Amino acid sequence: xxxxxxxxxxxxxxxxxxxxxxxxxxxxxxxxxxxxxxxxxxxxxxxxxxxxxxxxxxxxxxxxxxxxxxxxxxxxxxxxxxxxxxxxxxxxxxxxxxxxxxxxxxxxxxxxxxxxxxxxxxxxxxxxxxxxxxxxxxxxxxxxxxxxxxxxxxxxxxxxxxxxxxxxxxxxxxxxxxxxxxxxxxxxxxxxxxxxxxxxxxxxxxxxxxxxxxxxxxxxxxxxxxxxxxxxxxxxxxxxxxxxxxxxxxxxxxxxxxxxxxxxxxxxxxxxxxxxxxxxxxxxxxxxxxxxxxxxxxxxxxxxxxxxxxxxxxxxxxxxxxxxxxxxxxxxxxxxxxxxxxxxxxxxxxxxxxxxxxxxxxxxxxxxxxxxxxxxxxxxxxxxxxxxxxxxxxxxxxxxxxxxxxxxxxxxxxxxxxxxxxxxxxxxxxxxxxxxxxxxxxxxxxxxxxxxxxxxxxxxxxxxxxxxxxxxxxxxxxxxxxxxxxxxxxxxxxxxxxxxxxxxxxxxxxxxxxxxxxxxxxxxxxxxxxxxxxxxxxxxxxxxxxxxxxxxxxxxxxxxxxxxxxxxxxxxxxxxxxxxxxxxxxxxxxxxxxxxxxxxxxxxxxxxxxxxxxxxxxxxxxxxxxxxxxxxxxxxxxxxxxxxxxxxxxxxxxxxxxx
Numbered sequence: 001x002x003x004x005x006x007x008x009x010x011x012x013x014x015x016x017x018x019x020x021x022x023x024x025x026x027x028x029x030x031x032x033x034x035x036x037x038x039x040x041x042x043x044x045x046x047x048x049x050x051x052x053x054x055x056x057x058x059x060x061x062x063x064x065x066x067x068x069x070x071x072x073x074x075x076x077x078x079x080x081x082x083x084x085x086x087x088x089x090x091x092x093x094x095x096x097x098x099x100x101x102x103x104x105x106x107x108x109x110x111x112x113x114x115x116x117x118x119x120x121x122x123x124x125x126x127x128x129x130x131x132x133x134x135x136x137x138x139x140x141x142x143x144x145x146x147x148x149x150x151x152x153x154x155x156x157x158x159x160x161x162x163x164x165x166x167x168x169x170x171x172x173x174x175x176x177x178x179x180x181x182x183x184x185x186x187x188x189x190x191x192x193x194x195x196x197x198x199x200x201x202x203x204x205x206x207x208x209x210x211x212x213x214x215x216x217x218x219x220x221x222x223x224x225x226x227x228x229x230x231x232x233x234x235x236x237x238x239x240x241x242x243x244x245x246x247x248x249x250x251x252x253x254x255x256x257x258x259x260x261x262x263x264x265x266x267x268x269x270x271x272x273x274x275x276x277x278x279x280x281x282x283x284x285x286x287x288x289x290x291x292x293x294x295x296x297x298x299x300x301x302x303x304x305x306x307x308x309x310x311x312x313x314x315x316x317x318x319x320x321x322x323x324x325x326x327x328x329x330x331x332x333x334x335x336x337x338x339x340x341x342x343x344x345x346x347x348x349x350x351x352x353x354x355x356x357x358x359x360x361x362x363x364x365x366x367x368x369x370x371x372x373x374x375x376x377x378x379x380x381x382x383x384x385x386x387x388x389x390x391x392x393x394x395x396x397x398x399x400x401x402x403x404x405x406x407x408x409x410x411x412x413x414x415x416x417x418x419x420x421x422x423x424x425x426x427x428x429x430x431x432x433x434x435x436x437x438x439x440x441x442x443x444x445x446x447x448x449x450x451x452x453x454x455x456x457x458x459x460x461x462x463x464x465x466x467x468x469x470x471x472x473x474x475x476x477x478x479x480x481x482x483x484x485x486x487x488x489x490x491x492x493x494x495x496x497x498x499x500x501x502x503x504x505x506x507x508x509x510x511x512x513x514x515x516x517x518x519x520x521x522x523x524x525x526x527x528x529x530x531x532x533x534x535x536x537x538x539x540x541x542x543x544x545x546x547x548x549x550x551x552x553x554x555x556x557x558x559x560x561x562x563x564x565x566x567x568x569x570x571x572x573x574x575x576x577x578x579x580x581x582x583x584x585x586x587x588x589x590x591x592x593x594x595x596x597x598x599x600x601x602x603x604x605x606x607x608x609x610x611x612x613x614x615x616x617x618x619x620x621x622x623x624x625x626x627x628x629x630x631x632x633x634x635x636x637x638x639x640x641x642x643x644x645x646x647x648x649x650x651x652x653x654x655x656x657x658x659x
Contacts, residue, residue, distance in 0.1 A: 036071025241279030299347025501559030532570030
């Protein structure tokens, strides 16, 4: 079990480094990430490398059995590069270059920038390949920005499209360029779409695909160098959870495992960390394996202003939530709060004064607990019966054309996923996040919310899953478009109609609210944002609209198909209780029984291997919680046998060995 910090020795006098390393060792830390922003310190003059300072820092850490991850420093170019090669700076929509002085300001297409990025990567790899305590690499830092609109990027986009489509006739067909007379007759006529709200949606979608591919190819150049020179070192990247600007499945392909940066929102009052849980499951789903936390909240975050300080016990709770969802490594960002620069108020485990106080002590507690737990955790992961399809291309297309307004201002597809995910979270079941092409046979229940882009191949994939006995839920704005973002010329939900037993001939954005009619004593529930006018062709109606003009149409349906069931939700429901009711019905339909029923505010997760089941219970609230648990459990943190009830203090954590 690796646990440690992100460390920037270049920010502090070298006579402090020994003190830092001693404190890390005393805390039980055995890993540090270094150098991901230190390009100018390692190459102060173009082509001249200085690694002595980093050698010294690594040696000090190594003498205390602290291993190191080195970051390729290409997220921040040196000033000399921007000065000598201004074409390496990304171009904005107005035709001006980004002004050097922040991070992530490079053009990924620039051959000048790519060659120099490869050169620093090669120099680092060759120099540190035999450094005893260097065990791995992080590529760049938080890929995803910026878009560049320079001529070199435009040419790269045109070449990428030529490879993708082969002919202009096919591109014109795929983009629907007969509309507005947008047919192109030469590859050099193609422009970069600069506005998602006005340009051709198909062109906008391909531009996003190209930019994602560009980041993947940039990383691949570094990975190829590192694999050749440092074959025994692992390679990872620090992803950003629910960031949707890149196809993370593709970015993860070349890596040994995924890492990500976890900064859950610390509200005025403690809140259930739904997004941190969802992010962890998305990250685990990128490669179908456990992940690391490369940056973990260590204090109040902030640039110009900062948020609240984590309360006593909250840093520990945040760490354990990630452990519960498959984290095999944890590094806090950062070791010590920096006294200079834009992140002066992004607080670390130590304050500006460098004293080891409460936050340090809490992290040390976690480190020592993790090391004690390591033998029990080894080889365990999440084995979920439920999957949610998480599709970046549908998210992109919904950014470009959401179809209905979303007062929260977020991506309508991600918000749809969150509504179902949070209900399953409250029900106490683990969830895998998977791509549309994933093998669905391991799952009893699959949800495919807002699967806006749906190829015929994937549609049949879903039909086959249900036909063979699976339970599938999908909802509004599913199967609307093909892979090139053209609307299907068929009645919705297209190839899923037979499986779902419905036909959708009309739909609308809801201005205001429509009451829903439910069977029994359920409700009242309210339709908001959007409504499909669902006509049933064999499906059972579970909810309908009370408004007169929709009286003949269904809002929620369920249909027997083959050996399985297809559920459909044709609207967005205002009340959280609706999604709890829905989750309960789906789990019952799929014969899934949570191992415990958690009280409100308590999170449940299960890590397991063939001979071991570890039940994680986390109290997200500041009120003590009592709950019923299976008999015969062993509390690994308290080192005691349990009865049939468990008490969790505020921010309390329990790990129970089941059976």
